[in-house]
Every structure is written in structure tokens, then in C-alpha cells.
Amino acid sequence: MQIDSARVFMLRMPLKEPWKTSFGAQSDIDTVLVRLTSGETTGWGEAAPGTWPRFCGEWGEPTFTLVRDYLLPRLAGAAVDDIDALTGLFAEIRGNTFAKAAVETAWWALRGAIEGRPLSSYAGGTRAAVPAGADFDIHADTGELLAKIADAVGSGCPRVKLKMGRGTKISQLREVRRAFPGATLHVDCNATFRRDDIDRLALLDPLGLAMIEQPLAEDDLLGHAELQRRLETPVCLDESVRSLHDLETALELGSCGYVNVKPGRVGGLRAAADIGELAARSGVGAVVGNMLESPVGAQVCLALASCDWATYPADLFASERFFPTPLAAHDIASPPGGEWEFTVTTTPGNPAVPYDDVLSRWLIADSGEVTT
Template sequence: MRIDRIEVFQVKLPLIYPWKTAYGEDADIHSVLVRMVSGEHEGWGETTPFFAPTYSPETASTVFILNQEVFCPLLVGKSFDTAGELLDALAVFKGNPFAKSGPETAWWDLQARMVGQPLGRLLGATRTRVDAGSDFGVQDSFDMLLEKIQGAVDAGFKRTKLKVRRGWDLDMLKVVRAAFPTHTFHIDCNSGYTLDDLALFKAVDKLGLAMIEQPLFHRDLHDHAELQRRIETPICLDESITSIRDMELAVELGSCRYLNIKMGRVGGLSIAVALHDFARDEGIPCWVGGMLESGIGGGLAIELAGLSSFTYPADLFPSSFFYREDLTEPDLRLSTGCTFELSKVPGTPYQPIPERVAARSYRHAVFEAA
């Protein structure tokens, strides 16, 4: 397809309740949307690295500026028959996977709409619906957390992920495990600990968690391998894996037994699919992570989660969990059994509402082919 026009929007989406993790607190989600046009068709991508470089070295602003100054001027007016060709055009630029995934995910949505196919079918999805998991950040009190977990259990969520940070870890987990002895839990440490915390992880090891997500610094694959040798609970890597090369090294070192795959963190849907295939071939189960994307990115992630080796419920959530009003119609809603249905229409069913996108945007750039 020839890319006739690209628009990039930097948006701020106010959260109903602050998102508190090991790296801090976000009152809003800062995200970058990419609208890509070819002839009469348009597709939308989204990439969400947050406001500050806390989750990743990238931020919503670095993603916007890179797309504005470097990537989109190079892509507009060119033709790309595959997303791989588009990524090849950006391959000379080092790193910055979140920035690259903006136009890459838009390309996939546009391609699906142009060929009249649901996005999942193009990506190789084999399911018609995917399991959503529940996920709770740090709360104001144990009672508040227990009440939310009870709600998730009653609603039928098959697993619950708990964010931990210093002061909200072992004591909280013991209280939760005592209240819910058989429910599936895992924790996400968001790189907040070191090997000096081995005693803590040994204690956590006795609580029967499904996995411990990203316990250590994101660059420390060796330390993750060392920790995995000392505990039984599988380690899941998230922040550490931004490419296939990272995962090859992690497997060689024995740094993880689970993989969280986010299309933004790894540089797009094509690489997310390749990582899924690589993990499957290595016998490492994986699941789809999220960055509290709007209905645009959430809709793309649902299609990705339809691939066969995404066996653990995904971090995919209804819009109403986090936002008073999403950017799309319909917004993200659960169907039977805490699942999301894959698209039956070209692309995804979640259409951005231009007025809402405009109202939430604080930066906007437009590129037209000559």
C-alpha cells in the first residue's frame, strides 16, 4: 500500500483512579495515536509509553517527537506491502520500539481494513475470544484491595495480577493469600527490587504464585537468571524484553520461564507475533500485556491475544475500569466469562471518535505525500 497521509496525536487520558506501581503514580495515561491513510482507507495505531521514562526509557513525548521529526517524514509517500518492509525502513534507527510501533500498528489496522479482514485473521489468531485477567495497582489499604479482588473473583476473572512495591509486598501478599487460598495470583514488581532482596523472594516463593513479573532492573538478565536458579516460582520478563535478540539472550541465560508481550514495548505487532512464535518454540508460555491503552490500542491487543500460545489471561481491560470516556465507539467491554471477542469486521470494531481524539490531544502533526 502507498501511505498518502499520516497524522500523529499525543493525547492525555485522565484515569478514574491513579495507577500506582513500583515506579510511581500516574493520574493520566499519555499515549500517541497514529492515523494512517491510503486512498479511501484509514487505519489507527496506538503506542503508550506513559508520561515519564519510568516504565521504559521512552516517553509519550519522545515517541511523538521521533515520529514527527524522523519517522513519519520518511514513511509518508512510500509503499509498504508488509509491516516488515515498514520496519526495515526504520531499522537504521536504534532502539525506540514504542516510537516504531506507532506507525507499525497503524499499518496493520490499515492493511486489515483495505483487504476487508479482521486484524486477528491477518496476525494468525486461532481463537474467537480471549480471556481477560484482573490487575490491581497499589491501593490505599488492604481492605480496599481485598474488596476489589473479591469483585474480580465474583465476576469470574481467572487470575489476578497485583502490583507490588517496597512497603506493599510480602505483608500484603500474605493477607491476600489467606483470604483467597486457591485463586490464581501473580505479582508485578516493575523492576523495583535487586538480588539483595533474595530473602523476600524466598518468602514469596512459598505463596504459590503463578509467576513473579519483572522483579529486577530491566537491563539485568544475568541477575534474573541468578534469581530464577534460587526460587521455584517462574520469573516472567516484561520490561527486559524489547526485541527478539533480548529474548534469545534471556533464554540462553535462563532468565525467564514466562514472557509478557506488549506490542509497544517490542516495536510493533509483527515483532510481538515473532516473539510469540519464538517463545512457543522454546516452550515458554506467554501472555499479552497492556499499558492501559485506549480502545484503539486495546482493540489491537485483543486481536494479538488470539494467537494460540497466549495461554495465560491477558492484561486487557474494559474501558470503564480506568476511563470515564474512552476514545472509541464502541468502547472495550467484556463479554461472557470475562472474555473479549475478536473482531468479526475489517480491522477492529473500535472506531476512534474524532471529536474525542481532538479534545484529548495536546500535540498533533500531519504529513501528506507530495
């Protein structure tokens, strides 16, 4: 497959309202979009590392710079016929999984458009529709939080995720459980706790949570193993798993019962599918997560969530959940009467294509066309 030209964009996408996690509140999200062209065919990819290195060591500006100055010049003008050839072009570049994912997902989208295949077929997906859950950020007002959960549960939401930080009171989570005794609930800590918090985290065990997501630091697999030995509640690793090797190590140590699979965090569609397949072979549950991507990235997450190894309702959302306007056409969508599920597209490649006017409005940086 000949790559005739490539282009990378950095956008700052405004959120409808600030999203509060253990990192703090964010009012926008920086994302990196890549467009690859072969003849008259194009493919779009995305990775959204954020506006500052809070989730991990990557963020929008250096991700854009790496793609523009190092990745695209290796790719433009080259014939890249398989995924091994693509990853081989970038093998000498360590880490920087979001930068690689932006390019890799665009390559799959271009290949799918040429071959007439949807992204889900490359991920190994078989489902026509996938379930998704509701996520709620940190709330100081428990009554407000309970009302939002009630709306979600009342409309058939299959599970609820609550963001949890050091300031979150266990008593608030107990109130949630009392109000919704039969609901599937889990908490996401975004690596905010330390090993000396294990006794506090053990207080979550009686709540019957489906999982506790990323409670400790991303590099503390031993701490997560210690915590998992203390708890009946499964530990879910997110930031800790940046590669297949990371999951292999976590499994050997007994650090988790679930893994959150995010294509940007691990380097793209193929790496994410490999991690999900390893989880399934090892008896570990998997959930497909998101980084507040636009519809371009959401389509990649949806393709992964269509795989059999995705055993827990996904973190997927239509753009209207977080953004004042969609960046792209062909946002992910629910079937009639299926508010908490999304239809897996059969359109070849990635059907989400940015609107020119919205892209221009949110544009921070543009490489221009790279042809050699």
C-alpha cells in the first residue's frame, strides 16, 4: 500500500463543562489527528493524550511534534503493505505510544478503505452492537451524583463508573451503594493512591464493586499485586499497561483481575487487540476505554469493543456527551431503543471524517502535506 502523502493536526477540543478526576478539572482536551492518502483514498486516525502530562508522560504538543518531524517523514512516499512493516519504521523510537497510535490507526483506516473492510474486521471483532456504561466525574454534592446515577440506572444503563480521588469520602460511595444495591458499580482512581493507602482501599471491599480501576501509581505493579491479595474486589489496570509485556508482567505478579484497553495508551489498534486477546487467554476481564477522543478515535474504540475479549461494558460515548459540537461526521450511534449500546459500523475504513470548519476552529498546529 503506497502512502502518497501524510498530514498531522493538533486540535484543542473544548468540553461542555469541566471534567473532574483525581488529576484535577480539565476544560478541554488536546488531540492529534493523522490523515494518510493513497491515490484518491484517505484514512484518518487519532490519539488524544491531553493538554498536559497528567494521565501519562505524553501530551498534545510533543506528540504532534514527534509525528510531524519523525514519524510522517518515514512513512510518506513509502510502500507499507502490512502492520509489521509499519511498526518496523518506528521501532527505534521508544515509548510515545500516543504518537504511534495516531499514525497506526490512520494506516488501518486507509487500508480498510482500500480493501473494503471495516476497522472491526482487523481487530477481530464479531459483535454487531456493543454495550456501554455511564461514567461520572468527582462530585462534591452527593445528592447531585445520586440523581445522575438514578437517571442512568433507570434508563437501563448496564454499569456505572465513578471517578475517585484522595478527597472522595468512602461514606459517599456507601450512600451510592445503599441507593443502588443491585447496580453494577466500579470506581476509577487514576493512580491517585499509594501503598500506605491499602487499608483505606480495603474499605471498598464490602461495597461489592465490579472492580477498582488503577488505584496505585502506574509503575507500581508490585503494589497492585499486594493490594489484589488483600481484596476480593478485582483490581483493574489502566495506566500501568502500556504494552503486551506490561500485561504479561502484571499477570505473572497477580496484579489485576481486569485490564482497561485504550488504543492510544498502548500504540494503536493491533497492540490493543493483542492485549485484549492475552487477557482472555489468561482469564482476566477486559474493558475498552477512551481518552475523550473525537468520533475518529471513538470508531477505533468501538471496533475493539466488538471483540469477544471485551467482557465488560465499554467506556464509549457519542460526542454530545462531552463536546458542544461533533468534530466529525459519522459519530458512533445507538440502534433504535438501545440507549446504552452502540452499533458497530460496517463502513470500510474509518467512516468518521472531520468537518473542515470545526477542525479549523479548534486547530492549534498543522504540519501541511508531507510527501517525502
